Amino acid sequence: MTENFDVFIDRFKGRLKSLFHDESNINELSLNRGLPDNVWSGIMEMNPLSVAIPREFGGRGAEVKECLGILSAASYEALPLSLTFGINIALFLEPLAKYGNPEIQSPIFDRFIKDQAMGGLMITEPDYGSDALNMRTSYHETETGYAIKGQKHWQGLTGMADFWIVAARKKVQENDLARDVEFFVTDNSRPEQKIVVEHYFNNLGLYMIPYGLNTIDVQVPHNQKLIQHSTGIKMMLDILHRSRLQFPGMGMGFIQRMLDEALSHTTQRKVGGQPLSVMDSVRFQLSRIQAAYTLASGMCAHSSSMSGIAFDVAGEGLQANSMKALVTDLMQESAQICVQLSGSSGYKIDHIAGRGIVDSRPFQIFEGSNEMLYTQISEILVKQMKKQKISNFNEYLSLFEHTARVAPLFRQHLNFELPAVLVQRQTVVLGKIIARLVCLQYVDEMVEKGFRKDLFDNCIKHMRMDIKKLSTDLSDYNNAEPIIDYQEGSAWADFI
Template sequence: MNETFEVFINRFKERLVELFHTKSDINALSLQRGLPEEVWKGIMDVNPLAVAVPTAYAGRGAQVKECLGLLAAASYESLPLSLTFGINIALFLEPLAKYGHEDIKADIFKQFMTKGAMGGLMITEPDYGSDALNMRTQFMADADSYTLKGQKHWQGLTGMADYWIVAARKKMDNGELARDIDFFVTDNSKSDQHIKVEHYFNNLGLYMIPYGLNTIDLTVPTNQKLQQTSTGIKMMLDILHRSRLQFPGMGMGFIQRMLDEALQHCENRKVGGQKLAVMDSVQFQLSRIQSSFALCSGMCAHSTTMSSIEHDVSGQGIAANSMKALVTDLMQESAQICVQLSGSSGYKIEHVAGRGIVDSRPFQIFEGSNEMLYSQIAEGVVKQMKKTKELHFGRYLTGYDLTARVAPRFKELLDFSLNDTLAQRQLVVLGKAIARLVCLQFVDELAEKGFRQDLYLNAFKHVNMDLKELLTNLLAYNDSNSVLEYKENSDWLSFA
């Protein structure tokens, strides 16, 4: 652990190339459920998760820069592998380091450092997906232990993780469940803490990661309850926001891979005697991916300044939701563009971009669907605007710390006031606009430190284009609604 991060990450990258391109074929591996044991062992022998283990426990210190660097290096080769590390880092190791009881940390961290252990987080339930505050998994306290009962599903690393952090609500004397949420560390190797997998899901993509339905019926000692500093809900927000703030690490390598693949194909492919890359519409599409690359770079850099476990990010919902929602949209768009530019060869599950469409799609859904997050971004900003009695959108954003650097450059576009009531679909659109301004500011900050000006200019132009479309949809929105009983008089055959 004394080697520099540059040496560490290069050693990790070399191991992935060796395992995925020399000893085996990542395209073939990606088509099977899970990874062969020898491949997993080869990856974990490099001790990648040491980046998220504190130095007091022989790790590299849980520095955000190193965690994001690892996620980016992994996602360049394999998005599912990066997600596997992301789950371990943001949803287990960092919460354990920050909230875990000192009595249990040493042994668990040792298992990660020496045995290649893995961990995850269980919140989502079959009837309560994003509605986490109404989860039904419950716990009861005894003299020296807690008993947990319930069901969880769609946890990444189902049946594979050695340790879990399980969310539950206290069962009160009257049989009702408390409003607050508590978290408990479980050790799957112990019979009284083992979580039973009822069945596995046939997830559409991310074949490397098992998902399924779990039954919780276990007992843990009192020292395996996470130690909250205020409320469990605030602790949950701190954990989830920190995870969302680190999504750009997973997006970084993936978007760069889509960019590199698209550039290489367009340089080598000739149509009508000229390179595909010289065509104007192709240049636009390539610049679109490069804009995503720049925006994601800005997110990563900003995340390193605010998302370490030393910070409480429970109140950083706008920044966290902006990063998570926008970067995952950009990941999906980059994969779609790369497939389109690659022609028929891209439409193969073994093609990195074709596979990327399927593998990046759930990123827009899990840890809060993007529509929900965009709505929350807009609601948060509108609430602050009302509090300050400033309803002019442009003036408010010009004074708002997350957009103050860039908002004045869009003065004409932002020259309007918001109504007292906005339809939910308008809130989603407004959130998309705000997220782009927030993340463009992160690139602006990075450009001031020396990041390429041409890449920043590309990002600016594409954000400007997106804002024009989004704000047009906001101010003159489509109010169409679905017709539930649509079948009567709707069969075209009867009119032909």
């Protein structure tokens, strides 16, 4: 019988606390690359990744609520640990459960449960980052399976994962590759499938996770090709969108930790005989992190209802991009505020908030930079508005299923005609407005079920402030352009 999840997650949280605060010091561990073997073993013996393995293979059932619970519990203590789990869950175990050949699923899942195995996903290439559809890693069919060649970089768990899902395009002619993308599982324990690490990167943060450049020249059997349900591109979108829809799990615990640390420090630290928390500007900043906590809560609740492997989320770009971009922006902002409120003590790499600034920063870049995702959100909505021949932003948002509940709260700031032509800096701003409304509606849906209304009301105040500023930026945008050859005539010393 499967252990009750509340009991399971409480045991996991207790073990993490013991490992990071009693048996060792997470603030010291975080300064070193990787984690000591005894700490990794202590974490993995709890079988945290079982949450992403179907029950028929000995797992807990791949329920999104449990996956997000594990991610949140881990990010409260160590954001890199949560990302390690996120890579395994969203980029390997869930794709394998949904698209893997039944012949390989059981033995691979077995190794995760019994041998503490790990897995990741390889898409990004040195010359093709976000431009994944033009990747040059190729494959051709052989008598026994497939031969795959290429290079991949910036894969989390480089040299550490036992299994990889590798994206490649079919070689049609010598220098011509098919448009569609296929995915293959590789097993590093087999010599003919081992992916070679050329070198490791000195990543700025997330020390726990190795990144690097990989050379792929492997042979895999036929049954290690993931099975398409339609096209490979749709499979890739389904995988990436599901991963983005689970970012709130990583953000949730991290933001809560920033909130708890900031509240603890400002209520205990006294200036002029009074705690910092009575100062008006401090209260504003605390409420700002609390609004982030509220939004992340709504995202987690909504994601739990619609991002499981039973669903096809290839077409859920607007929701996936809104959650990923907004929650990662909120993570970075929360860390910045926590450092500011912590004073000089926060400006240390071994302080949870100082480290949090560096560790949360790449979340705004990987799996699609936030500027790109906000642009895509705008493009989706503008296209739909044109299709329905609606030009008034408020009118459309009041009808749109993902914003209709909350759009009326912001009518004053949204009641404008959308420009016929938007430059990209405007589409980014528009995407930020839409993402806030989409995610605020998730909280509104939770309030109906009993979520604290005072948290929601405060969150509305912050979103109103954000949307007011963003709508002004949209209508009166800064059109400054860089001057490339700026040096001539700009040396200050010449003008003394």
